[in-house]
Amino acid sequence: MNDNSHSDERIQRLYNQTKNLRSPIELDDFILGQIRALEEPPIPAANDKWWLYGSVAASILLIFIVQFQGADKASPIRPESVEITELATVEKTPPSVQEKGKKSQLPKMFFQRTEDINNKVVRACNGVLAEPEENTGIESVLKEKPNKPSNIPIRPIYPNDPVKKDLKYDRVCDSIFKQ
Amino acid sequence: MGLSDEQLKVRCRSGDYAAFEQLYHRHKNPLYRFIYRQCADEELTKDIVQDVWLSIHRACGSYVPSAKFTTWLYRIAHNRVIDYYRRSRNGVPISYDDSFAEEQWLNMENSNEPEQIIQSAQETERLLSAIESLQEAQREVALLHLEMGFSVSEIANIMQSNPETTKSRLRYALKKIREQVSL
Numbered sequence: 250m251n252d253n254s255h256s257d258e259r260i261q262r263l264y265n266q267t268k269n270l271r272s273p274i275e276l277d278d279f280i281l282g283q284i285r286a287l288e289e290p291p292i293p294a295a296n297d298k299w300w301l302y303g304s305v306a307a308s309i310l311l312i313f314i315v316q317f318q319g320a321d322k323a324s325p326i327r328p329e330s331v332e333i334t335e336l337a338t339v340e341k342t343p344p345s346v347q348e349k350g351k352k353s354q355l356p357k358m359f360f361q362r363t364e365d366i367n368n369k370v371v372r373a374c375n376g377v378l379a380e381p382e383e384n385t386g387i388e389s390v391l392k393e394k395p396n397k398p399s400n401i402p403i404r405p406i407y408p409n410d411p412v413k414k415d416l417k418y419d420r421v422c423d424s425i426f427k428q
Numbered sequence: 429m430g431l432s433d434e435q436l437k438v439r440c441r442s443g444d445y446a447a448f449e450q451l452y453h454r455h456k457n458p459l460y461r462f463i464y465r466q467c468a469d470e471e472l473t474k475d476i477v478q479d480v481w482l483s484i485h486r487a488c489g490s491y492v493p494s495a496k497f498t499t500w501l502y503r504i505a506h507n508r509v510i511d512y513y514r515r516s517r518n519g520v521p522i523s524y525d526d527s528f529a530e531e532q533w534l535n536m537e538n539s540n541e542p543e544q545i546i547q548s549a550q551e552t553e554r555l556l557s558a559i560e561s562l563q564e565a566q567r568e569v570a571l572l573h574l575e576m577g578f579s580v581s582e583i584a585n586i587m588q589s590n591p592e593t594t595k596s597r598l599r600y601a602l603k604k605i606r607e608q609v610s611l
Binding site: 253256257260261263264266267268270271272273276277279280281283284285287288 | 443445448449452453456457458459460461464474477478481482485551552555556574575602605606609
């Protein structure tokens with residue numbers, strides 16, 4: 250038993266002599282580098298991201314602010330609101346002046362009439378165009394009794410005799426279409 | 429007097445990198461030898477050592493301060509070596525089986541293989557050759573005993589095996605080494 254324990258001590262001494270085998274330095278550096286990277290969260294990277302995200306967010310915010318400011322400047326110049334205010338002042342004036350005021354407010358590209366086209370009613374009667382002698386309007390014409398003979402002359406537009414063609418109708422047409 | 433392993437490990441839990449570095453430098457060489465003398469492959473040893481230390485760092489939270497740090501460290505190393513055996517072509521050696529009977533070890537002890545392996549005249553080289561010629565489980569027990577001075581119960585705790593089996597493994601490992609080194 251004593252021999253065994255003595256031998257075990259000798260084995261231990263021999264083994265201790267083999268302890269010159271060491272962990273390679275490059276392995277130490279590699280392992281400790283990995284542990285250090287795990288131990289210390291990537292704070293610089295997070296800061297970089299913070300500045301990156303911050304700059305992007307600031308630029309987006311700036312774009313929004315510029316857009317909203319441009320929208321605020323453009324909104325007061327609205328043609329509808331100006332027209333409404335002017336029309337309100339015109340309402341107190343006589344109808345003829347109102348009519349002129351309305352026309353004057355219309356752009357030039359619109360059709361401006363110098364006289365009311367409704368006063369010159371051209372009706373179709375039995376397939377013949379005719380012009381009323383009186384300024385009756387459509388309503389008065391519709392109220393006429395059927396038995397009463399019409400005072401509207403019924404004449405052919407294109408009579409058989411081209412020489413007897415009534416120039417009255419051409420004048421009416423000229424006056425209408427020249428307008 | 430520096431801090432104990434256990435105190436350093438507790439500091440590691442709170443993110444003290446310097447404490448971890450101190451632990452590493454204290455145990456890097458024994459751990460490296462322990463693994464290298466089982467694998468006999470430098471690159472593989474580096475991989476396993478790296479894996480062990482990363483596991484140690486990862487498992488900081490699960491470390492119980494009442495347990496001995498070296499027991500915990502070498503248990504992780506043992507598990508990594510077993511993983512290495514598991515991945516190898518032959519799988520985990522049968523010598524790690526607790527049911528591996530004492531008689532079988534006696535029969536294997538009579539083979540002439542160790543004598544053929546030992547060629548060096550130097551005693552230390554003979555010792556290393558003798559260790560290398562041991563069965564895997566016996567070799568691990570012998571290394572834990574010789575490298576770190578662990579007791580049988582500590583080795584059984586590390587290897588998670590029966591204390592009686594561990595005692596037998598250590599006894600036969602030392603007997604073989606004695607015979608091979610001619611002590």
